[in-house]
Amino acid sequence: MRLSRYFLPVLKETPAEAQIVSHRLMLRAGMIKQASAGIYSWLPLGYKVLRRIEQIVHEEQVRAGHIPMLMPTLQSAELWRESGRYEDYGEEMLRIKDRHGRDMLYGPTNEELITDIFRAHVSSYKDLPLTLYHIQWKFRDEIRPRFGVMRGREFLMKDGYNFDIDKEAALHAYNRHLVSYLRTYERMGLQAIPMRADSGPIGGDDTHEFLVLAETGESEVFYDSQITDLRFGEREVDYDSVEECRAVLEEFTSRYARTDETHDETVFHEQVPEDRRRSARGIEVGQIFYFGTKYSDAMGAVVVNDKGERMPVHMGSHGIGVSRLLGAIIEASHDDKGIIWPEGVTPFHAGIVNLKQGDAAADTACEGLYNALVVKGLDPLYDDRSERAGAKFATMDLIGLPWRITVGPRGLEKGVVELTSRRTGESEELAPETAVDRLVQIYAGHL
Numbered sequence: 001m002r003l004s005r006y007f008l009p010v011l012k013e014t015p016a017e018a019q020i021v022s023h024r025l026m027l028r029a030g031m032i033k034q035a036s037a038g039i040y041s042w043l044p045l046g047y048k049v050l051r052r053i054e055q056i057v058h059e060e061q062v063r064a065g066h067i068p069m070l071m072p073t074l075q076s077a078e079l080w081r082e083s084g085r086y087e088d089y090g091e092e093m094l095r096i097k098d099r100h101g102r103d104m105l106y107g108p109t110n111e112e113l114i115t116d117i118f119r120a121h122v123s124s125y126k127d128l129p130l131t132l133y134h135i136q137w138k139f140r141d142e143i144r145p146r147f148g149v150m151r152g153r154e155f156l157m158k159d160g161y162n163f164d165i166d167k168e169a170a171l172h173a174y175n176r177h178l179v180s181y182l183r184t185y186e187r188m189g190l191q192a193i194p195m196r197a198d199s200g201p202i203g204g205d206d207t208h209e210f211l212v213l214a215e216t217g218e219s220e221v222f223y224d225s226q227i228t229d230l231r232f233g234e235r236e237v238d239y240d241s242v243e244e245c246r247a248v249l250e251e252f253t254s255r256y257a258r259t260d261e262t263h264d265e266t267v268f269h270e271q272v273p274e275d276r277r278r279s280a281r282g283i284e285v286g287q288i289f290y291f292g293t294k295y296s297d298a299m300g301a302v303v304v305n306d307k308g309e310r311m312p313v314h315m316g317s318h319g320i321g322v323s324r325l326l327g328a329i330i331e332a333s334h335d336d337k338g339i340i341w342p343e344g345v346t347p348f349h350a351g352i353v354n355l356k357q358g359d360a361a362a363d364t365a366c367e368g369l370y371n372a373l374v375v376k377g378l379d380p381l382y383d384d385r386s387e388r389a390g391a392k393f394a395t396m397d398l399i400g401l402p403w404r405i406t407v408g409p410r411g412l413e414k415g416v417v418e419l420t421s422r423r424t425g426e427s428e429e430l431a432p433e434t435a436v437d438r439l440v441q442i443y444a445g446h447l
């Protein structure tokens with residue numbers, strides 16, 4: 001993309017309404033624009049990152065054996081009356097009447113709809129296990145929408161639902177989700193710690209939330225500091241193996257880590273030596289639940305088992321806050337000049353800054369670099385505007401591309417361009433072809 005042809009409405013002023021850094025930077029970098037309280041338009045740069053995050057979530061769900069589909073945003077109130085949640089959900093649910101006076105709602109989550117699909121089409125244990133998921137907009141009429149996309153009213157969520165023959169099989173699905181979530185967040189450059197949590201209106205006993213530690217987080221958390229040393233890394237886990245998935249769950253959940261709803265000071269003191277006890281703030285970027293037969297009992301989702309008996313299916317639901325993740329990643333990765341995107345989610349792989357637009361040699365070198373990167377499957381942003389170098393650098397720093405190639409007549413006389421890391425600020429002078437090769441290597445694991 002050439003910046004002169006792009007739509008990147010960066011703001012010079014810091015918007016007064018934004019209280020936390022990720023919200024300020026998303027507005028300043030021209031990523032989002034508020035449409036009304038807690039509802040945002042995704043401008044091209046923000047939309048690009050949203051799509052990259054979605055892509056990673058899809059890839060990791062499919063890798064785990066989960067099946068993508070798409071359910072609508074608008075749902076009929078009938079199903080929610082069946083489960084009993086139409087009354088229970090309260091004011092967070094946006095209720096709508098259609099022209100025939102029928103009660104509809106904008107889905108805050110999809111347990112009812114998916115259970116209805118399941119009971120219409122599945123009746124035998126032979127069709128299990130089954131995990132279906134979608135990435136779809138949700139609406140929750142939050143009492144206090146704030147912090148930009150972090151607590152919106154309309155937000156994008158991946159929600160997945162597992163159907164299993166018994167508790168044991170459903171717990172394997174739970175563990176499989178935990179493993180896939182650890183991989184997902186690490187690919188986005190994030191450490192998200194599974195913490196024992198409270199089940200809220202979804203219901204159920206087994207549940208973990210995934211938290212990214214950040215001062216601006218809305219949740220209060222308590223944990224053993226050893227847990228922050230754990231990394232999922234490059235390991236391969238067989239998602240069909242009950243033992244392998246359970247081993248990961250045990251490794252990542254055996255140390256004390258809880259949100260304030262389940263925190264128990266006595267247990268905390270018993271289990272964690274004083275020098276490792278931490279309390280901090282965190283951003284919830286996902287949650288997994290096992291809730292047994294709550295919905296299948298209420299809605300009659302039954303399968304016949306191998307002995308011919310009719311059994312209610314065991315279910316769980318599993319969510320990732322796709323749009324909230326943009327805010328969480330920025331909270332975890334920025335400096336006073338702007339955003340620093342991890343390679344896994346960056347909107348463009350590298351920025352090309354032409355120090356002297358209109359200089360024949362510089363223009364030709366930039367075009368050459370641009371084309372060479374595109375041929376290699378990379379997605380560069382070329383700042384081809386007739387701006388001062390300082391202004392071009394400031395824009396690149398603000399929008400946070402992890403790598404910048406700077407091209408100017410003086411370097412070109414020596415046959416070099418400059419490759420700069422946004423994270424460390426370190427620069428290296430390289431022949432243009434070498435800079436391209438370097439970027440190809442850096443992104444090899446991310447394309």
Ligand code: ATP
Pocket residue numbers: 109140142149150151152153154155157200284285286287319320321322323324
């Ligand atoms: P919270 O406690 O933050 O209100 P929740 O526990 O009600 O969230 P879940 O039902 O677990 O949310 O939804 C799955 C994920 O969706 C959450 O982990 C979070 O990342 C994201 N999410 C929930 N509410 C919002 C919101 N209002 N805006 C953006 N993302 C949200």
Ligand code: MG
Pocket residue numbers: 209284286287
């Ligand atoms: Mg939650």
